[in-house]
Amino acid sequence: ANGCSRRLDDDEFERYSRQMIVPGMGKEGQLRLINSRVLIIGAGGLGCPASMYIAGAGVGTIGIIDGDVVEISNLHRQIGHATFRIGLKKVDSLIQHLMGLNHLPKYIPYPFHLTPQNAADIISQYDLVMDCTDNPATRYLISDICVLLRKPLVSAASIQKSGQLIVLNCPPAPQGSLTPGCAPCYRCCFKKPPPPSSMVSCGEAGVMGPVVGMMGVAQAGEAIKILASALHMPPQSPTDPPERNLHQPTLLIYTYDLESAVGPYSFRALKMGGRKKNCFACGENSTLTLEGIKTGNPDYVQFCSAPTSNVNL
Amino acid sequence: ANGCSRRLDDDEFERYSRQMIVPGMGKEGQLRLINSRVLIIGAGGLGCPASMYIAGAGVGTIGIIDGDVVEISNLHRQIGHATFRIGLKKVDSLIQHLMGLNHLPKYIPYPFHLTPQNAADIISQYDLVMDCTDNPATRYLISDICVLLRKPLVSAASIQKSGQLIVLNCPPAPQGSLTPGCAPCYRCCFKKPPPPSSMVSCGEAGVMGPVVGMMGVAQAGEAIKILASALHMPPQSPTDPPERNLHQPTLLIYTYDLESAVGPYSFRALKMGGRKKNCFACGENSTLTLEGIKTGNPDYVQFCSAPTSNVNL
Amino acid sequence: MSDTIEVATIPITVDFSGGLEMLFDNQRRHSVSLPAVDSGGKPADIAFLISHLCEKLMKDPRAELFVLDSHIRPGILVLINDADWELEGEEDYKIQPRDNILFVSTLHGG
Amino acid sequence: MSDTIEVATIPITVDFSGGLEMLFDNQRRHSVSLPAVDSGGKPADIAFLISHLCEKLMKDPRAELFVLDSHIRPGILVLINDADWELEGEEDYKIQPRDNILFVSTLHGG
Numbered sequence A, B: 001a002n003g004c005s006r007r008l009d010d011d012e013f014e015r016y017s018r019q020m021i022v023p024g025m026g027k028e029g030q031l032r033l034i035n036s037r038v039l040i041i042g043a044g045g046l047g048c049p050a051s052m053y054i055a056g057a058g059v060g061t062i063g064i065i066d067g068d069v070v071e072i073s074n075l076h077r078q079i080g081h082a083t084f085r086i087g088l089k090k091v092d093s094l095i096q097h098l099m100g101l102n103h104l105p106k107y108i109p110y111p112f113h114l115t116p117q118n119a120a121d122i123i124s125q126y127d128l129v130m131d132c133t134d135n136p137a138t139r140y141l142i143s144d145i146c147v148l149l150r151k152p153l154v155s156a157a158s159i160q161k162s163g164q165l166i167v168l169n170c171p172p173a174p175q176g177s178l179t180p181g182c183a184p185c186y187r188c189c190f191k192k193p194p195p196p197s198s199m200v201s202c203g204e205a206g207v208m209g210p211v212v213g214m215m216g217v218a219q220a221g222e223a224i225k226i227l228a229s230a231l232h233m234p235p236q237s238p239t240d241p242p243e244r245n246l247h248q249p250t251l252l253i254y255t256y257d258l259e260s261a262v263g264p265y266s267f268r269a270l271k272m273g274g275r276k277k278n279c280f281a282c283g284e285n286s287t288l289t290l291e292g293i294k295t296g297n298p299d300y301v302q303f304c305s306a307p308t309s310n311v312n313l
Numbered sequence C, D: 001m002s003d004t005i006e007v008a009t010i011p012i013t014v015d016f017s018g019g020l021e022m023l024f025d026n027q028r029r030h031s032v033s034l035p036a037v038d039s040g041g042k043p044a045d046i047a048f049l050i051s052h053l054c055e056k057l058m059k060d061p062r063a064e065l066f067v068l069d070s071h072i073r074p075g076i077l078v079l080i081n082d083a084d085w086e087l088e089g090e091e092d093y094k095i096q097p098r099d100n101i102l103f104v105s106t107l108h109g110g
């Protein structure tokens, strides 16, 4: 997306003026956002706040994919839905809200779940992917497709009183490339899923609204900076800042404590490694392909349900 | 507010189920939220996300005060408003959105600005105050009234690429009390305002949506934990956890960098002191009174516009 | 001399996050005095710390939520002074005084 | 002997936040070698650090955005190793090697 392909019209100038005057943003950053396409996978506790700030900031094309319908038990945290939209597909409910906030972006609804069969076709239409899903099988699928299609990925997760956030695959490098400074993928950082018995969803284990909300807003913040500053593009000149925290990205963890106020351990920044030589998806001898994924190889469901002892966290 | 004054009905049970199952929350925490009254001062970039999570969580009475009307240049960050509500009072626009999200709380609109004349009457109706305003004169006024009326205060601020958050006056202690372990007020931490020439508003200097959004959501998170766990009440027994980060609270600062991903310096937790003996508002010899404030003593506008050299940050 | 070596300990802090604190008395930070050498006389490494935590610190009977086949279970990150343990040698990393070791469960909800 | 004392420096890091970094070359973190004593031979304290920063590090001519009447201007918090300087003696705090001093402008927008 070339940031200088057109001018801003008066409506856009007024609507985006308060972010365009922020140092480092400017008209150039705004045009980059307008010319960008973001896919938000999941329209729940993460996707709602994330999509509101993505839409508000003026990202030009916003795809949202989710097969679920709005339920009353979503509404304490999924702030883009509404009681009178219970029963609607979440993507339709959320886009209805986003259209009211900002009608300028093009919204593309995908009212079904991401699958190994449809993932590549959908993700290929976008510049950046936000993982706002709620299960490991989809998380590994998203990352694998992002590696193969070379899309940056902003990933977050949350449950109960904990949240996590990381920027992956940014800037994307060709699969198998081991040039120093390649950014890791989801599998480089999280090699294996936990045994299924140790996993619970927000539906089963619950989540505090502001915890998942913080992570969703933070995801939007990372996506906006990547697109507005073109951090997903290879550095244009040797004078580009060398340290963007991307090659060895930071895993942000947020710990919310119902018994005490915000403190020194509420946020922790953890330094992760770079791309792994032996990574199943992006590493040297990876055999992962788009065709393979479409035809069931790897089997994500089985990968995330390897039998283990019977535990329950 | 006594958390056990009534039962939850079926609607409430279903709506709040996913936060009630979070360890430490439970039915007791939920009932405390339902029986609580929160005043949100400011319906802008902080107040929009803050109020959504406060409303979603089921706080029973939610007052919102703001004299402004919705403008198009608000909408990139003030995600509780909408293009078709431009020109409405912000409190009416925001409550319209919140009613759609959760109609169970009682919403009380105050479509005018907080002043030294009306502040005590309004704040006295609430259990906790959230400072989501945009100017220092109102910030000092709010804190002074909260000291005199003994209300906990969750304060946040944001501009351009920076945000701040702190919980003050919690649990509240009588004015002048110097019992060890009294929590500080806003003046204890921020003794004097900056010279007016060094201050700019979000309108003048701009702000990134996700930055102010993070702070607003974090404010809701702090308010919910205070009310659900009764952190604003004196400890009930010696077995209560001794360290709640309240007597010497943490100032959280968020630094958003358009040029690099989230990293070790994105969030910093700064340790502030406790109540100050010589604090103008809460200290030993304070002469601050509700009557004085109402009749113009101190003069907040003058306090925040002391003449200094002509600077411009 | 061998007596003093056997009682020598390394003072470290061990943190649990992402739900793992539930297995350790609901406490997120623990001060641990780790024996400087294991029973075979080898300097304490992360593998030894993990078995030490299971034996001495864990309050929950469900050890399989923390270790599987005597390794840390999949889905738990180990951070040595806030850096992924893969940057530091994983289980073989030799514990140093005042190290902070964080165990964090990876999350998948949204 | 007096020569070596005069060139002795204390290595510290100085951070700027909340917009103040604009006055210091838009850089948020600076490694500073602070003379161990001021021109009068007094050990370096925060007051000396502030004047040193104004003279040596500030790139912006608007010094009044950082100091007023040779004190830090109202509306700037000074943090010594992440604690409010009022907990540490304010301007009189004696700088120690490897200290981190943070200057942060208090914000009022919303």
Ligand SMILES: [Zn+2]
Pocket (backbone or CB within 6 Å): A184, A185, A186, A187, A188, A189, A275, A276, A279, A280, A281, A282, A283
């Ligand atoms: Zn990889």
Ligand SMILES: [Zn+2]
Pocket (backbone or CB within 6 Å): B184, B185, B186, B187, B188, B189, B275, B276, B279, B280, B281, B282, B283
């Ligand atoms: Zn005070």
